[in-house]
Amino acid sequence: MMADHIPFVFGAEDSKLLKSFYSDSAIVRLSLQTHEKTFNDLPTGPSLWVDGGVDGLDKWTPQRITKKGKKTTRYEAYDEYIKHFPGHDQVANNDFQSKPQNDVVKGFVESILNKCCELSPKPAWVSVPQLPMVSDASRNKINRALARNAAEWKRTSNYNVKLLLPVIFTHSKQVNLKTQRKGELAKECYELARAHGVWVVDSTLNDQEGSGSLDKRFQGLIKFHQELAEALPSDAIKIAGPYWGMNLILWARGLIHFPAVGLGGAYRYYVPGLTPTAGVGRIALSPLRRLAIASPGLSGWLGQALTKIIKGEPAYMEFGELSRSLPRIIKELEELSRSLPRIQLAPLGSKTQVARFYKSRLDGLASVPVSGRALALFQDFSKAFVLGRSLPTLPTAENTARRPERVAQQLMLNCL
Secondary structure, three states: OEEOOOOEEHHHHHHHHHOOOOOOEEEEEEEEEHHHEEEEEEOOOEEEEOOOHHHHOOOOOOEEEEEOOOOOOHHHHHHHOOOOOOOHHHHHHHHHOOOOOHHHHHHHHHHHHHHHHOOOOOEEEEOOHHHHOOOOOOHHHHHHHHHHHHHHHHHOOOOOOEEEEEEOOOOOHHHHHHHHOHHHHHHHHHHHHOEEEEEEOOOOOOOOOOOOHHHHHHHHHHHHHHHHHHHHOOOOEEEEOOOOOOOHHHHOOOOOOEEOOOOOOOOOOOOOOOOOOOOOOEEHHHHEEEEEEOOHHHHHHHHHOOOOOOOHHHHHHHHHHHHHHHHHHHHHHHHEEEEEOOOOOHHHHHHHHHHHHHHHHHHHHOOHHHHHHHHHHHHHHHHHHHHHHHOOOOOHHHHHHHHOOOOOOOOOOOOO
């Protein structure tokens, strides 16, 4: 039986983790920009969803070379990719967005969607070209035009694919404030594109951050999905994420059909071209249902935590195993940092540990009858919250999420 979750695949390491843990996925999402790194190493079972990465035009400007030979934009890889699609520079232009020319939009949409569908094996789903949401109405016309031309492309093409409408938020106000939630625009573009479903993600949301502002943001995100579910047909495909916990909550509450998930690294969505250049290796503190930065300080914390837990308890055994494996992961991270001092990526060892844990959570939740999932998830986070309350504060690198129970506490309160 195929699983309901949708892994987001961007690179070769993601493909390895996909084959190891997520080969039972019903759908796998690929980026058209990076598909060459992943396409030859995918499991044969899942269907494919290909996204053209049009949202990377959010703040895109043409790449320029200074007199000193330096490039003036961070979008080097994205620039090389997007320049192959005619009209991309106009679609990214603010003036054009307010007065889009249909022939330009039509050519851009056709070139993106045709390229997505030329891949082999053929995708089952492709994303409707859309720019991310902004807080005013300045992109309403261009997104309508993009959606309308996607429907026309589908009507006249020979490709048998389903169209998925991306709804990508770029500011917390767009989910916190009802006046800016853009539900009506999402519904309109869904209808104009004659789409089969929607994919919603807040690209600014890190739901493990632990800050007090997340309480309001979580409620706003849930409210948006409730409003969207009421506005769309009951058979419209609904997807959310990737996040760490909010995608699971929306799924458990029946507001979406598919939680989008990361693969051991980022459990949030980055607009193409803006993937951070410096990251940290994180590992799953599985009894606490959260991540933490892999560091010598965490090793010391694990030692303290073990003194607070009864021997023989599942949490004791899990923390003990993690304490033994953490030095190896830290060493991998240090070696990676020396070889790539400006691009510190999470080591494969930590990604594997996180991906394995996250998949076990998905499987556990999927085994619960649909009617009981929200309560089961609440109880799961509640157990982690109670355990975390008994443990010492995490290292300072965790910032606003230093209290071990903080992540579980905030997510727990939104399960029901």
